[in-house]
Each structure stands twice: as structure tokens, then as C-alpha cells.
Amino acid sequence: MLYIYLDTTQIKVMHVKKSLLGAYDTSFVNKSLQIKMIENGLPTNPDVIASGIKEALSGIPQQSRTEKDVTLILPQEAFLFFRADMPIDVTEAVLDTYLREKARSRLNSDIDNSYHYYIIRESEGKKKVLFFAIKKEVLEAYKKPLELIDLNLKQIVPEPLTYYKLFEKTLRSNKKENIWYVSFDHDSLSGYVFDSYGLLEEKRWTATLSTTKKIETTVQKQVAILEAQNIKINRLILSGSQSDEIRQDTFTKDVGVWTNPIKRIIPHFYADYLRILKGQTDKELPVLTYDMLIGAFIFTSEDKNFCMVKSEGSASNKPNLKSSSSIIPKISISKKTVFLFLASFILTIIVIAAAYFLRSGSSFSVKMPAIPIPGLTNPTSTPIPPSPTLAPPTATPTPSINRSDVRVKILNGIGIVGKAGEVKVYLQSKGYEDFQTDNADNYDYETTIIQSKKGDDMIKNLLELDIQSQVENKVKFELLPDDEAADIVLIVGADFK
Known part of the structure; x- marks a missing residue:
């Protein structure tokens, strides 16, 4: 599977390949362009995007370039979005219809000509619905550059969902938090604001640093702006290649918001996925640069129902309750490849077995089971069952804290x-x-x-x-x-x- 992230001037690619023996091989490529690829949520020039992706894919090993299926990750500006309280008196059977009507009024858009999906999340005993949609013409516009280089769009994921997935397991069900996810890369900052339910502010914040502009000052200023909008940030999560240079304790003190590096969160909660992506190599995965691609890999593996490419009324519109279960992703292998592998494996076993018996002169022997004959077997006394022993009472387990x-x-x-x-x-x-x-x-x-x-x-x-x-x-x-x-x-x- 190919995971491709498109931003204004950035293309990031993660290629995940599964071998016949179940081992995974992962490649990463990052390419910057001098012209804008996305503006106001729309691709500017399909030929330029196709050329850029094709050049990025040239950085993947030759034997892995046969993959055609793509999961595309796009900034939130490419999507429509709203969130609302989960209605108590609306049944699941009519929830989709209810949300479509709500989307028409809230988004002021022709929702019938859009693909959509909604997620239901719970925190502090309350439920909220997060509704994502993409217009059909927008989806077709992003399909076009992929089709120009013979790639097939299988899945499309809003960027905020990939980030939320990465820190989702740090949230507590009985505590509401406002979290600001900030990426620091190439002296540029960008970020989304979340709360315990998910995306809170759909507009992505961006800023560019200069030689006289420190990241602490820029972030502190934006924190104050958000607080003036009644959004008090409880936690700041730092990602991006340059975030590795920042000391958590001093940054927290300077900014005034508790700061968590994403580099520490992912290995703690998603160690199994990192082992899958690392495969047989000892190299450290570039989680800071490709966090959205790793997040998309985990998200699409755990949220199996999610799909914004199928038509309305399909399984893609069913709600997905928050889940923390880990599901190992399936990557398809052709039937012909499997057949050839099994045939060669069986043939090899037969040849080895034949060679062994020819050299050792061994022969097969069959041992017949003993058949008891009535009257000739020794009588056995009926065992007296021991008196039952009462099990000691078990102590009530004490909830543990990590x-x-x-x-x-x-x-x-x-x-x-x-x-x-x-x-x-x-x-x-x-x-x-x-x-x-x-x-x-x-x-x-x-x-x-x-x-x-x-x-x-x-x-x-x-x-x-x-x-x-x-x-x-x-x-x-x-x-x-x-x-x-x-x-x-x-x-x-x-x-x-």
C-alpha cells in the first residue's frame, strides 16, 4: 500500500510491503516543490502533482514500485466538517439521515453530491458526532493526478484524524482536555486544535519563523489568542523534524503549556505498529517527519469501517465508536504468488524427506493400538473423589496507574x-x-x-x-x-x- 500526503508544497510518501513470510518492508520519501499544489483545498495543477508524485516514487526501491493502491492524506481545508452533540432521541437507523439534514444547514453545501463519514466519540459521559465530507468534484480533482501515473485511489483521510489517532490513547475518559498538535519543520509551524472528542477548530494554524522570531514567542502568542477565544490549551503536542531539538521542560516553562513530544507518545502506545513498520531493519522510523502517514496507517488499520470514497448508503457511512483495539493491517498478496510459494514449499519438503529416507535406509512402521479384551484385563478400583477444598477468597484488584x-x-x-x-x-x-x-x-x-x-x-x-x-x-x-x-x-x- 502507498500512503501519500499532499500539502501546499510538500509530498510525503510511505510505502508498506508485506512479504510472503509475513515480514513488512517500509520505505519513506519526502519531496518539496517550488510551486503550490493545493490552494483553498483544491489541487492547482494535476500535471504538476502527478509529476511530483512520480519523482517522489522514484526514491522507493525498484522492486516495490508495482504497488498501485493509494491512501491519500489531505489537509482539513479539502474537507467539509462540523461537530454536534449526539442526539438522544435519534435512533441509529435514522442517524445518517438526521446528520445529512444537519449538514445541509450547517455547511451550506449540497451534501447529496458529497461523500461523507461520521464518527461518534464519548468523553465525560457525553457523546459528540464528528462529521467529515468531501465534495465529489473535489475528490475527482484529486483522483486525476493519480490516474495520470496509473495509481488507484482506495482511501482518502483528513489530516487531523491521523494526528488524533497518535495521541488518542493518552486521553482519559473522565477528563476533558484541549490539545494543540503543532508540527515544526523547515522553520515553519502548523497545527490543529483538538479536544477529547476530536477536532475542535477545523482551520489549520500556520506560521513561519525568522532569525529574529523564536518558536517559544510565536507559540506563546497563539496560545494567548486561543485563550481569548475561550479555548484554554491544556496540552501541546510537538512533532516535526525540528521538534527533536527542543527541550520539553524548558519549552513548557517558556510557553506556559504542558508539552509532550510525539516521539515519546508513539513508541509507548503503538510499539506493535512500529515493529511492523520497521520490519527486519534496525533503523529508527522517522516518526517526526512522517507522523501523518504513520497515523494514517494506524487509523485505517483500527477503524476498518472508515471510507470516504464509496457512495452514500454504503458501509462507509456507519458510525465508528472510539476503539483502542490493535488490528494488524491486511496487505493483499496475489493468488498466483501464494500458489507458487505453496507449491515450491511442498515440493521442497518432499525432496528433503525422500533424500533422508534413501540415505538412512529408514522405513515406516505402524504400531497397532492395544485392544482390551473383556475378562483378561486387571480390575481397577473405582477412585474415591477427594473432598472438595474451598478456594481462598481472592482480593479485589486495585486499579493500577501507569x-x-x-x-x-x-x-x-x-x-x-x-x-x-x-x-x-x-x-x-x-x-x-x-x-x-x-x-x-x-x-x-x-x-x-x-x-x-x-x-x-x-x-x-x-x-x-x-x-x-x-x-x-x-x-x-x-x-x-x-x-x-x-x-x-x-x-x-x-x-x-
Whole structure:
């Protein structure tokens, strides 16, 4: 399968090939053009796009260039979109009709001449519908450059869905978050705003950095703009090739929003998929550059019903509930290839077996089973069943917390240089991974303090247990505001060893 991402001036390709023995081989290619390929959601010149894709595909190994089926990933501007509360009094049988009517009024578009799909997601006990559509003429316009180079469009995916899939498993069902996914590549920034349900703001934000313009300043300014629009960002996820140069702790402090590198999220939640894509090589996958393609691979593997290429009324219009199950993708192999492989395999086994028996002089022997004859067998006593033993009662399992998922802010409350960093290293040894370090409001803390949110007693108790051997006094507890980006705050006092 070919996964192709088209942007204004960028073409990114991921080719995934499955061998007869089940091993995967993956190739990546990135190509930049000097002219715009997409403007206002539409392809500008099919010949230029076809030429650019063809040149990009030349970077794929020769033996892999026979693949013709394409999954195309496009920016959100190519699609129509709206989201709404899931209606309680509408049954699933008429939900599609209801949403089509809602789309007509909300999108002011001829929805009958569009392909659409909707997703239902749940958070904090509430459900929302996310409705995506693409006009037929827009879809045909993107098919044309592919057909010019004999490629077949099998699937088309909005870019935001690929990003959401990558961090979806970091979300908590009982907590609503606003997440800003930002890509940093070639001194350019772009990003989409999500919440726990999915895409929140369909317009993609973009910015270009200069020698006098720092990324921290640019991002901080946009965070303030979003907050003025009543969108408080709880978490910022960084991707893109240049994001690898940014330190998470200092960036979080400078921007004022808790920052997660996508490079750490993907291996933690999608290790199985990374192993599939790596195949037999030891090379590290370029997840920062090709995050949308890897996200599309995972998304189309797990959300099997999704399709925006088929006509209305097909299975593509059925809702897809949020699912975290991992489904290994199927990549087709021709029947002729399978037949030749099986025939050669069986023939090889026959030849090896024949050679073995000819050399060793071995012969086959058949051992007849013993047949019992009544009256000649020794009588056996009927066993007396042992008295039943009552099983000991099993303890009710305690819900576990993954320390690597907990966002910990460590504040230096004693003024010793590097103390927060020392505590960070200690907590890393316990399994915590997500940190922000800073100074407290003063350096007069005699006793270490744990600040936790209401209802997060399990996290509070876990951290208290983990630092018990390091503090001389009994830890004090304080309430942490719900809008704090960190899950828990540890103020290091003078009693911390």
C-alpha cells in the first residue's frame, strides 16, 4: 500500500510491503516543490502533482514500485466538517439521515453530491458526532493526478484524524482536555486544535519563523489568542523534524503549556505498529517527519469501517465508536504468488524427506493400538473423589496507574541549585517519564508538599509512597486547581534527602 500526503508544497510518501513470510518492508520519501499544489483545498495543477508524485516514487526501491493502491492524506481545508452533540432521541437507523439534514444547514453545501463519514466519540459521559465530507468534484480533482501515473485511489483521510489517532490513547475518559498538535519543520509551524472528542477548530494554524522570531514567542502568542477565544490549551503536542531539538521542560516553562513530544507518545502506545513498520531493519522510523502517514496507517488499520470514497448508503457511512483495539493491517498478496510459494514449499519438503529416507535406509512402521479384551484385563478400583477444598477468597484488584502517563511538576522549594533535577532523576528511576521542573514561589519550604487534584487520590498516594524513603517528615497535602496542566505537583522541601 502507498500512503501519500499532499500539502501546499510538500509530498510525503510511505510505502508498506508485506512479504510472503509475513515480514513488512517500509520505505519513506519526502519531496518539496517550488510551486503550490493545493490552494483553498483544491489541487492547482494535476500535471504538476502527478509529476511530483512520480519523482517522489522514484526514491522507493525498484522492486516495490508495482504497488498501485493509494491512501491519500489531505489537509482539513479539502474537507467539509462540523461537530454536534449526539442526539438522544435519534435512533441509529435514522442517524445518517438526521446528520445529512444537519449538514445541509450547517455547511451550506449540497451534501447529496458529497461523500461523507461520521464518527461518534464519548468523553465525560457525553457523546459528540464528528462529521467529515468531501465534495465529489473535489475528490475527482484529486483522483486525476493519480490516474495520470496509473495509481488507484482506495482511501482518502483528513489530516487531523491521523494526528488524533497518535495521541488518542493518552486521553482519559473522565477528563476533558484541549490539545494543540503543532508540527515544526523547515522553520515553519502548523497545527490543529483538538479536544477529547476530536477536532475542535477545523482551520489549520500556520506560521513561519525568522532569525529574529523564536518558536517559544510565536507559540506563546497563539496560545494567548486561543485563550481569548475561550479555548484554554491544556496540552501541546510537538512533532516535526525540528521538534527533536527542543527541550520539553524548558519549552513548557517558556510557553506556559504542558508539552509532550510525539516521539515519546508513539513508541509507548503503538510499539506493535512500529515493529511492523520497521520490519527486519534496525533503523529508527522517522516518526517526526512522517507522523501523518504513520497515523494514517494506524487509523485505517483500527477503524476498518472508515471510507470516504464509496457512495452514500454504503458501509462507509456507519458510525465508528472510539476503539483502542490493535488490528494488524491486511496487505493483499496475489493468488498466483501464494500458489507458487505453496507449491515450491511442498515440493521442497518432499525432496528433503525422500533424500533422508534413501540415505538412512529408514522405513515406516505402524504400531497397532492395544485392544482390551473383556475378562483378561486387571480390575481397577473405582477412585474415591477427594473432598472438595474451598478456594481462598481472592482480593479485589486495585486499579493500577501507569507512572509514565502521570504529568509531574517538580518545584524547588529550598533554593539549592539543581535540586529539582535531582528529584526528577530519582522519580525517573521509579518509572515516571513526564516532567516539568521549576522554582517554587519561595525557598522557605521546610516540609515537602504534594499538590493533587480533587478525585486523584490514587496518584497522590502513589507519589507519597514512592518518595517515602526520601523525606524525613510526613508529607503535607494541598489541593491543586483542575485547570493545572500537570496531574500532580511536588514542592521539594528541606526535609527531602
